[in-house]
Structure formats: structure tokens, C-alpha cells
Amino acid sequence: MGPWGYISAAYLLAAIGLLAYQVRVRRRLKAARRALARMEGGGRP
Amino acid sequence: MSAGQVWALARKDLLTEGRSKETLNGLLFFAALVLLIFGFALGPDPARLEQAAPGILWVGFILTGVLGLTRAFQVERENECLEGLLLYPGDRGALYLGKLLGNVVLMLLLELTVFPCFAFFYNMPLWGALPGLLLTALLGTVGFAAVGTLFAAMTMHLRAREVMFPLLLLPFVVPVLLAAVKGTEAFLRGAGRAEAFPWLTLLGLFDLVFVTVSLFAFEWVVEE
Amino acid sequence: MTSGGSRLVIPLGVATGAALLTGLYTGLVGAPADAVQGEVQRIMYLHVPTVLSAYLAFTVVFVGSVGYLLTRREGWDILAHASAEIGVLFTALTIAAGAIWGKPTWGAWWTWDARITTTTILLLIYLGYLMLRAAVEDRARGARYAAVVGILGFLDIPVIHKSVEWWRTLHQPSSLARGAIDPVFQLPLMVNLAAFALLYAFLLAQRVGVGRLEAEILRRRLEE
Numbered sequence: 153m154g155p156w157g158y159i160s161a162a163y164l165l166a167a168i169g170l171l172a173y174q175v176r177v178r179r180r181l182k183a184a185r186r187a188l189a190r191m192e193g194g195g196r197p
Numbered sequence: 198m199s200a201g202q203v204w205a206l207a208r209k210d211l212l213t214e215g216r217s218k219e220t221l222n223g224l225l226f227f228a229a230l231v232l233l234i235f236g237f238a239l240g241p242d243p244a245r246l247e248q249a250a251p252g253i254l255w256v257g258f259i260l261t262g263v264l265g266l267t268r269a270f271q272v273e274r275e276n277e278c279l280e281g282l283l284l285y286p287g288d289r290g291a292l293y294l295g296k297l298l299g300n301v302v303l304m305l306l307l308e309l310t311v312f313p314c315f316a317f318f319y320n321m322p323l324w325g326a327l328p329g330l331l332l333t334a335l336l337g338t339v340g341f342a343a344v345g346t347l348f349a350a351m352t353m354h355l356r357a358r359e360v361m362f363p364l365l366l367l368p369f370v371v372p373v374l375l376a377a378v379k380g381t382e383a384f385l386r387g388a389g390r391a392e393a394f395p396w397l398t399l400l401g402l403f404d405l406v407f408v409t410v411s412l413f414a415f416e417w418v419v420e421e
Numbered sequence: 422m423t424s425g426g427s428r429l430v431i432p433l434g435v436a437t438g439a440a441l442l443t444g445l446y447t448g449l450v451g452a453p454a455d456a457v458q459g460e461v462q463r464i465m466y467l468h469v470p471t472v473l474s475a476y477l478a479f480t481v482v483f484v485g486s487v488g489y490l491l492t493r494r495e496g497w498d499i500l501a502h503a504s505a506e507i508g509v510l511f512t513a514l515t516i517a518a519g520a521i522w523g524k525p526t527w528g529a530w531w532t533w534d535a536r537i538t539t540t541t542i543l544l545l546i547y548l549g550y551l552m553l554r555a556a557v558e559d560r561a562r563g564a565r566y567a568a569v570v571g572i573l574g575f576l577d578i579p580v581i582h583k584s585v586e587w588w589r590t591l592h593q594p595s596s597l598a599r600g601a602i603d604p605v606f607q608l609p610l611m612v613n614l615a616a617f618a619l620l621y622a623f624l625l626a627q628r629v630g631v632g633r634l635e636a637e638i639l640r641r642r643l644e645e
Binding site: 153155156158159161162163165166169170173174177178180181184185187188191 | 445449459460461463464467468471506507510513514517518521522524525620624627628630631634635637638641
């Protein structure tokens with residue numbers, strides 16, 4: 153495997169890892185917002 | 198905090214252990230077992246075993262130490278001693294040092310008994326090297342127990358304590374392991390004080406730093 | 422009340438994206454190939470920024486941990502937790518990129534090089550940090566314990582590094598000469614460093630936002 157194979161592997165791995173984390177954070181943010189909205193909506197006036 | 202307090206606490210732990218010899222015997226058996234198992238895993242070539250021996254010895258000490266510390270705090274937990282002790286307006290530092298002293302003495306007793314097994318299984322010429330080996334064992338044990346006592350107190354209430362304790366502890370004691378093995382190796386080889394000295398110094402520094410830091414950190418771990 | 426979004430997030434995101442693209446270009450296209458290592462050296466434009474960002478992250482964990490223990494304000498704890506997550510991620514990427522670079526360069530995925538070994542131990546310490554948080558049920562206690570680990574871990578970094586370095590050099594001298602970096606490589610390196618620092622800040626801002634929301638949810642649930 154030539155050098156660019158290794159380079160791509162490294163950069164791709166990093167990109168996947170970072171994207172996966174970004175997606176995870178986004179999902180948790182949305183879930184938290186939903187939960188909070190439910191608390192405010194269904195709870196006290 | 199007074200030396201008297203520290204000694205009283207250590208004495209309590211040691212007496213409790215002394216009365217129930219089962220724990221000490223069990224740990225001893227375990228340590229010998231570890232030595233034997235490594236023999237099976239890496240043997241039977243005596244040359245290879247001789248090379249690996251110092252490392253095997255210290256892995257044995259560390260694995261046994263993890264068990265011993267977990268056990269020590271489990272007894273505390275079962276009898277709620279720690280909570281009781283914390284009710285006293287005493288210095289938390291004394292509590293830590295007392296526990297540390299007790300743990301170090303117990304581990305050293307264990308190690309002293311393991312050394313002959315080690316010499317037996319691995320054909321190690323211990324006699325000439327004994328003072329150096331004991332010094333290394335002392336310094337290494339203090340370093341290991343310094344962080345170990347802190348983390349054992351931290352994890353004792355967790356359901357996953359058997360996993361969390363070694364998981365937290367082992368990365369921290371890597372420097373101790375490295376230096377202790379190298380020091381032991383130097384003494385066993387008969388290379389003398391000159392070669393072992395840098396490792397002993399490293400161990401000493403580590404002990405100083407981590408006993409001090411753990412002493413302060415203990416305060417935050419046991420507060421309620 | 423809070424939407425969990427900080428006004429910093431969007432501008433940070435834009436800046437990060439621009440910087441990363443610039444960094445990718447200068448690193449992969451703009452910069453010349455290394456005279457000795459060839460093209461593979463370009464992985465350094467990824468590896469070095471990730472490790473430095475990881476150390477930045479762990480420094481922030483240290484600061485957050487100290488802040489929490491001194492003030493007991495939740496905000497510090499949220500900051501520490503968020504930074505630890507991102508730090509662990511960056512550290513894992515560092516090790517992976519380093520290994521991928523190491524294979525064609527040295528012929529091995531792993532060497533017991535002082536820096537990579539220290540970084541790996543660090544990964545284990547902060548993974549332990551994250552697991553500890555998950556294992557403790559009481560929030561305040563978990564924050565306190567984690568803060569202790571966060572502080573101890575950070576203080577342990579120089580200790581680990583020094584001991585592994587001695588352990589290595591007494592066995593085999595380091596083959597990597599620490600010369601000054603040729604100016605032509607400096608610019609792409611700087612650009613990428615800045616890009617990854619921005620990326621860290623971008624992820625941190627978002628993760629802290631999530632942490633704040635989740636803390637709010639917990640607080641409301643407890644009130645009911």
C-alpha cells in the first residue's frame with residue numbers, strides 16, 4: 153500500500169470518529185430539548 | 198493529626214487482619230498461584246523465565262495488592278467502620294495515613310513470604326541481593342498503596358467496585374511498576390547500587406508526590 | 422429557559438470548518454513531501470494537532486475539576502466532563518493516526534516510545550474517569566470523585582512521561598532526532614494546530630450545552 157493509502161486511512165479514521173461524536177452530541181441535544189419541552193408543556197401552567 | 202492517631206488506626210486494621218488469618222492466607226496462596234501460572238505461561242525454558250522473573254514478581258505483587266486492598270475496604274464497608282470513624286472530628290489526613298500504614302505493613306508481610314516462593318520457583322539467588330530487594334519492595338509498595346488506598350476508598354461503595362478499582366488504579370501505578378521491576382532486576386543481576394539507584398530515586402520521588410497528593414485528595418473522597 | 426445552545430456554537434462551527442479545510446489543503450497539497458519520510462509524513466498534520474488538542478482538553482478537565490472542588494458549582498463539573506469526553510476521543514485518534522504512520526515508517530504499529538506510551542496511559546486514565554462517572558449514581562458524589570481523578574491524572578502526566586522515557590532510553594536510545602522543524606513545514610502545522618483547537622472549542626461548546634440541559638432536566642425531575 154502506497155503512502156497515500158496510509159494517509160487516507162488516517163484522515164478517514166479521524167473524520168469518521170469526529171463525525172460520529174458530532175452526531176452523538178447533536179442527538180443528545182435534541183433529546184434533551186424534547187424532554188425539557190415536555191416538562192414545560194405538560195407540567196405547570 | 199498526630200503520629201499516635203495514625204498508629205492507632207493502623208494498629209486497629211492490623212489486629213483485625215491478624216485475628217482473621219484467612220484473608221492473609223488467601224492472599225498468600227493467590228500470590229504463589231500467580232507466580233506458578235506465569236511459570237506455566239512463559240516456561241519451561243529457564244532462561245526465558247529468568248529474564249522475565251522480576252516482572253512476574255511485581256505483577257504478582259500488584260494483582261495480589263489489588264485483591265488485598267479491595268478486601269480491606271470491603272471489611273470496612275461491611276462493618277461500617279469508615280462511617281463511624283468519620284463521625285469523629287479527627288483529621289482526615291490521619292485516617293488516610295493510618296489506612297496507608299496498615300495496608301503497607303500487610304502488603305510487606307505478604308511480599309516477605311512470597312520472596313522465598315519466588316526464589317524457589319524461579320531459581321533466583323536472593324541472599325546477596327536481599328537488602329536491595331527489600332528496599333525496592335518497600336518503596337514500590339508504598340507508592341502502590343498510596344494511590345491504592347485512595348481509590349479503594351473511592352470505589353468501595355460502587356456496585357462495580359471489583360472492576361472500577363483496578364481500572365482506575367493500574368494506569369496510575371505504571372511508573373511504580375516500571376521502576377520497581379528495573380530496580381529488582383538490577384539487584385538480582387548483582388549489578389549493584391549504582392545501576393539500581395536511579396530507579397530507587399524515581400520510586401522515592403513517586404512515593405513522596407503521591408502520598409502527599411492522595412493525602413489531600415482523601416479529604417474530598419470521604420466527605421459526606 | 423435555556424435552549425442548550427450557546428451563541429458561540431454557530432460562529433465556532435463556521436470558523437472550524439473553514440480552518441479545517443484550509444488545514445487539509447495546506448497539509449495534503451500545499452506542503453512539500455518530507456525528504457526522508459516521503460508523503461507519509463503528512464499524517465503528522467493530523468497526529469500532532471490531535472495530541473496537542475487532547476492535552477489542551479485534559480488541562481481544561483484539570484481546571485474544571487479544581488473549580489468544582491473549590492466552588493461546588495455545577496458549571497465547572499459540566500465543563501470537566503465535556504472536556505474529558507472530547508479529550509478521550511482526540512487521544513484515541515492520536516494513537517490510531519500515530520500507529521498508521523508508524524507502520525510504513527518503522528515497520529511496526531506499536532513501539533514503546535515514551536510519548537505514545539504516555540499518551541496511551543493517559544487514554545486509560547481518562548477512560549477510567551468517564552467510566553467512574555457512569556458508575557456512581559449520586560450526581561454530587563460522582564462529580565467529586567471524578568474531579569479527584571481529573572486532577573490526579575493531570576498531575577501524573579509528567580511522572581509517567583519521565584519514567585517511561587528512562588525505561589526506554591536505558592534500553593534503546595530514541596531514534597527520533599528532535600531537531601527544529603524546517604520552516605516550510607511550520608506553516609501547514611500551525612494552520613492545522615489552529616484548526617484542531619477550534620474544532621475542540623466547537624465540540625466543547627456543544628457538549629457543554631448538552632450537559633447544561635441534562636443537568637436542568639435532572640434538577641426538575643428531583644423537584645417533582
